[in-house]
Amino acid sequence: MSYEQAIIVFKALSDNNRLQIVDMLSCGELCACKILEKFNITQPTLSHHMKVLNEAGIVNSRKQGSWSYYSLNSKNIANIMEFIKSISSNKDNCICKY
Secondary structure, three states, X not given: XXXXXHHHHHHHOOOHHHHHHHHHHOOOOEEHHHHHHHOOOOHHHHHHHHHHHHHXXXXXXXXXXXXXXXEEOHHHHHHHHHHHHHHOOOOXXXXXXX
């Protein structure tokens, strides 16, 4: 993951509602209707939050009939965690050594 990609992810996660949505999705796939029940927001606002999370690669979405279902993108979550580990630990190619 590049610094530029990480910026998009961290901006997406810099919102309280979006962080809570990620936490909710850690339990598994959820329908947008179930996510909406947790928050005092409108459906268009939820759609905006989900679009931001989806474009950052944090969540996957799928349509089933008229409902949208969301889940964590486990591959990208692992990449995000690896990036954080990489920038927060000493390593041979550390930026501080240049």
